[in-house]
Amino acid sequence: MDKNIQVFLNKISLFSAIIATLVLFSILIHPPETCFPYFSPHNPLKFPSSTCEFHHHPRPFSTLEKKNRRLWSTSAWLNKVNSFFIVFMDAKKHNSVIPSTTILSNSSKSLCLLAGAGQEVMALQQIGVSDVTAIDLVDSPPLVSRADPYYLPFFDDAFDFAFSAQFDIVLFPTRFVAEMERTVRIGGFCLLLVEECTNKEVRDIAQLFKRGILVGANNLTFSGSKKTRIVMRITNVRSY
Numbered sequence: 001m002d003k004n005i006q007v008f009l010n011k012i013s014l015f016s017a018i019i020a021t022l023v024l025f026s027i028l029i030h031p032p033e034t035c036f037p038y039f040s041p042h043n044p045l046k047f048p049s050s051t052c053e054f055h056h057h058p059r060p061f062s063t064l065e066k067k068n069r070r071l072w073s074t075s076a077w078l079n080k081v082n083s084f085f086i087v088f089m090d091a092k093k094h095n096s097v098i099p100s101t102t103i104l105s106n107s108s109k110s111l112c113l114l115a116g117a118g119q120e121v122m123a124l125q126q127i128g129v130s131d132v133t134a135i136d137l138v139d140s141p142p143l144v145s146r147a148d149p150y151y152l153p154f155f156d157d158a159f160d161f162a163f164s165a166q167f168d169i170v171l172f173p174t175r176f177v178a179e180m181e182r183t184v185r186i187g188g189f190c191l192l193l194v195e196e197c198t199n200k201e202v203r204d205i206a207q208l209f210k211r212g213i214l215v216g217a218n219n220l221t222f223s224g225s226k227k228t229r230i231v232m233r234i235t236n237v238r239s240y
């Protein structure tokens with residue numbers, strides 16, 4: 001009897017050792033996926049933000065789609081998109097300061113900084129601007145990618161148009177503006193939407209731009225609050 005138990009126990013331990021070895025081999029053959037941050041300088045919207053997302057598309061994306069469909073049909077969302085729509089339509093008209101120049105056109109490569117959940121991206125797409133890149137500190141796929149606004153992962157002169165409606169809340173305005181004008185080409189435009197401000201305050205903001213000149217500022221009502229729209233044109237060759 002004792003011997004039978006001994007044999008039985010031996011068999012169990014041999015069996016366990018085999019299972020353990022098999023598990024170890026299977027881990028060696030199929031190592032757990034390791035994620036690397038992934039960022040395309042050209043159009044981060046179209047790419048996953050880490051290599052892991054290549055493997056796990058279907059499920060997360062279908063729930064994300066549902067979540068977005070809900071969000072995008074709320075009246076708060078639609079009102080905000082509509083407010084941006086009006087701002088961008090205005091930017092598409094020929095401007096009186098530089099005749100025959102539009103601040104924004106369908107073919108403008110556009111950058112939105114601190115774009116939040118992406119209402120302005122949707123507004124730009126709706127008016128026909130197809131090449132829109134949007135970033136914020138937190139991503140909001142598929143409209144907004146994650147990037148540091150103070151160290152933009154884009155080349156110099158990569159864009160024709162840069163926009164932000166969050167300039168009021170940035171912690172380092174000088175750095176923010178420097179990155180904005182670095183990434184916009186000569187002849188391109190930067191548009192800031194800020195809390196309604198005086199001419200003096202507009203000039204102070206304009207002076208943060210080392211390569212840009214003020215081409216227009218006007219007050220408007222945006223989503224029920226008073227705002228000032230400041231348009232800068234990038235002109236000077238970089239001086240550093």
Ligand SMILES: *[C@@H]1O[C@H](CO)[C@@H](O)[C@H](O)[C@H]1NC(C)=O
Pocket residue numbers: 106126127128129
């Ligand atoms: C820009 O795109 C919009 C929307 O697709 C279109 O209605 C409009 O005609 C386009 N404008 C130009 C100048 O191509």
